[in-house]
Every structure is written in C-alpha cells, then in structure tokens.
Amino acid sequence: MAMLHTVNKSPFERSSLNSCLNKSKEGSSILLIEDAVVGALKGTKVADDLSAAIANKNVYVLGSDLNTRGFTEADILDGIKTVDYAGFVDLVAEHSNVQSWL
Amino acid sequence: MKFTLLINEGPYQHQASDTAYQFAKAALEKGHEIYRVFFYNDGVNNATRLAIPPQDDRNITENWAALAKEHELDMVVCIAAAQRRGMLDADEAGRQGKDANNIHPAFRISGLGQLVEGGIQADRLLTFGD
Amino acid sequence: MSDGIKKFMFVNTKAPYGTVYALESLEVVLISAAFDQSVSLVFCDDGVFQIANNQNTDGSGMKNFSPAYKALGDYDINKLYVEKESLEERGLSLDNLMDLTYEDEDDDWAEKPSIILVSRAELADLMDEQDVVISS
Numbered sequence: 510m511a512m513l514h515t516v517n518k519s520p521f522e523r524s525s526l527n528s529c530l531n532k533s534k535e536g537s538s539i540l541l542i543e544d545a546v547v548g549a550l551k552g553t554k555v556a557d558d559l560s561a562a563i564a565n566k567n568v569y570v571l572g573s574d575l576n577t578r579g580f581t582e583a584d585i586l587d588g589i590k591t592v593d594y595a596g597f598v599d600l601v602a603e604h605s606n607v608q609s610w611l
Numbered sequence: 612m613k614f615t616l617l618i619n620e621g622p623y624q625h626q627a628s629d630t631a632y633q634f635a636k637a638a639l640e641k642g643h644e645i646y647r648v649f650f651y652n653d654g655v656n657n658a659t660r661l662a663i664p665p666q667d668d669r670n671i672t673e674n675w676a677a678l679a680k681e682h683e684l685d686m687v688v689c690i691a692a693a694q695r696r697g698m699l700d701a702d703e704a705g706r707q708g709k710d711a712n713n714i715h716p717a718f719r720i721s722g723l724g725q726l727v728e729g730g731i732q733a734d735r736l737l738t739f740g741d
Numbered sequence: 742m743s744d745g746i747k748k749f750m751f752v753n754t755k756a757p758y759g760t761v762y763a764l765e766s767l768e769v770v771l772i773s774a775a776f777d778q779s780v781s782l783v784f785c786d787d788g789v790f791q792i793a794n795n796q797n798t799d800g801s802g803m804k805n806f807s808p809a810y811k812a813l814g815d816y817d818i819n820k821l822y823v824e825k826e827s828l829e830e831r832g833l834s835l836d837n838l839m840d841l842t843y844e845d846e847d848d849d850w851a852e853k854p855s856i857i858l859v860s861r862a863e864l865a866d867l868m869d870e871q872d873v874v875i876s877s
Contacts, residue, residue, distance in 0.1 A: 594637035608874040609738040723772040730873040
C-alpha cells in the first residue's frame with residue numbers, strides 16, 4: 510500500500526506543497542485540504558507542477574474546503590479528484606500511512 | 612479501523628481543529644473507531660470551557676464535547692503544553708496553587724505518553740496542524 | 742509492523758525559536774524513547790536549522806534547547822536523517838550542524854555519528870516504510 514500525503518497551505522504563501530511533491534513517491538496520493546485547495550485551481554503558477562504530479566500520483570482536493578473558498582470542481586485542474594470528508598476517511602484507511610505536510 | 616487524531620492548533624485561529632472534527636465525525640459515521648484525540652501545541656486551547664464565540668458561529672469546544680459524549684471519545688490534553696499555556700483542570704490548579712481552572716469536563720489532562728501510545732494502538736495516526 | 746514494534750518517524754520541517762514546534766516536537770521524541778519503538782527523526786526544509794551548531798540565545802531571552810538534541814543518543818535515538826538538498830538550498834553543510842553521536846552497544850560502545858545524510862529520494866523511501874509519521 511502506498512502513502513497518503515496531506516497538504517494544508519496555499520502554495521502561493523508557503524512551500525509545503527513543493528516539499529510534498531518532491532518527497533512523495535510514484536503511486537502515492539496527495540490530498541489538498543484547507544488553504545492548500547487553491548493550489549488545485551487552473552492557470553496558477555503551480556499548475557505545471559501539479560499536472561506533472563498527476564501523471565504518476567493520485568491528487569485529490571477536499572471539495573468542501575474548495576466550496577468554502579468560493580470555487581467548485583469546474584475551477585480545478587483536470588485529473589484532480591474531489592472528495593468529501595467520507596472520502597478523506599477512505600483515503601486514510603486505504604493507504605499504509607499518512608504524512609501531514611505542515 | 613482505529614484512528615488516533617493529533618490536533619496541534621487552537622480553535623478559530625486555524626482550521627485544523629475544525630478539519631479534525633469533521634474527519635472524526637465522518638470516520639465515526641462510517642463505523643470506524645476514534646481511539647484517541649490528542650491535543651498538543653496550541654491545540655490544548657480547544658479544551659477551554661470558558662470560550663464565548665459569537666452566537667452565529669460554531670462552538671468548537673462544545674462540538675467536540677458533544678461528539679465525545681455521543682461516541683465516548685477519549686480526548687486528551689497534553690499536560691506540559693497545557694501548563695505552559697495556562698490550561699488547568701481543578702486538580703492541577705489545586706496542586707499548583709492557582710486560583711482558577713478552565714478545562715472542559717469532556718477533556719482529560721495527561722502526559723505525552725498518551726500520544727505515543729495512541730500511535731501504537733491505532734491503525735493510523737493523523738496530524739492536524741499548521 | 743512486526744512483533745508489536747512500530748516505526749515512528751518525527752519529521753521536522755520548521756526552524757527553531759520563531760515558533761514552538763521544534764521544542765515541543767523534541768519533547769514528544771524524548772517521551773517516545775520510553776516505549777521501545779523504532780524511532781527516527783528527519784530534518785528537512787527549515788528543520789535543518791534546528792540542529793545548527795553555535796546556537797546562542799543570550800540576547801533573545803529564548804530558552805536554548807539545542808543541547809537536548811545531544812542527549813538523544815543516550816535515549817537510543819540514533820537515526821537522525823538530514824536531507825542533503827535542504828542543507829544545500831540553505832548554503833549549509835554538515836560542518837554547520839551539531840556533532841550528534843551515540844555509543845554503539847553492539848560495537849564495544851564506540852562513539853558513532855547519529856546524523857545520516859540522505860538524498861531527497863532516499864528520504865521519500867524511508868518515509869514510505871514508516872508506521873507513524875508525525876511532522877511539524
């Protein structure tokens with residue numbers, strides 16, 4: 510089983526998404542929560558990094574945190590999947606361990 | 612599956628406690644077990660029973676307390692982190708000669724070993740912080 | 742996980758003093774030593790500053806907790822992984838870090854370095870094999 514990484518900071522303010530991307534293995538999963546959800550938007554300066562990650566990792570975004578900040582699934586990069594809290598729980602259960610990039 | 616949750620940020624200042632609460636609720640609804648919720652760093656401030664949030668906002672401490680009552684959650688506040696920040700239960704206030712206490716009865720104060728033990732006993736330990 | 746022993750990894754990513762995370766993480770690490778688990782530490786990103794040598798808090802009034810890292814070896818915590826790229830990005834080398842060692846009981850108590858320099862890719866592999874990862 511692969512590892513689940515969570516990121517909760519905006520990549521425009523802090524570097525934890527970058528740290529996560531460069532220390533997560535192929536086949537692992539990354540879940541963007543809290544302020545990190547804005548990193549999933551289309552057309553940002555980190556869009557290329559995330560698109561590269563999507564090629565060999567599973568990238569998810571917590572939908573309610575996206576909605577809370579005024580965005581929907583239509584606003585995020587193709588290939589990023591939206592989950593709710595139940596989906597968040599499933600991801601934690603399905604992966605071998607979890608690391609929160611704080 | 613058994614989860615231990617570690618909450619490292621105080622209420623309102625940061626979303627961490629809210630996220631952890633929503634996660635705990637969803638996990639319990641799916642039939643999972645929350646082995647322990649451990650409050651550390653400024654997360655100990657979630658245990659104050661004296662907060663008065665505006666009426667149109669959520670009451671984070673009461674939300675945790677209600678969830679704990681419904682599911683018999685073990686909510687542990689780190690004693691070292693709590694003492695640093697002036698969070699005391701009645702016993703501790705008496706022992707330290709302080710004139711007040713502020714820990715909500717739904718929480719209990721204990722040592723950091725409870726966090727490590729939570730990591731050993733649970734299938735997953737999940738951190739919510741800043 | 743085998744024979745009830747879990748692999749705990751404490752990942753330090755933040756600089757010391759500006760926030761309390763480094764100090765309070767170290768307190769968890771010291772407690773964890775009492776539980777006979779497999780414990781390792783990681784210093785990456787700004788976490789590498791936590792073990793910089795010559796920390797002097799006289800002027801700031803902060804508590805200098807850096808000596809506590811030197812005690813880790815006495816607690817049988819001797820796997821301190823430092824990410825090479827994080828050091829380089831910050832203009833640092835091993836010479837800028839404290840001399841952290843332990844005495845190897847399987848080798849006639851010879852004093853050995855606790856710091857293990859690893860690449861980003863090696864670190865990703867190490868994280869992947871843990872049971873519990875606590876980062877701050």
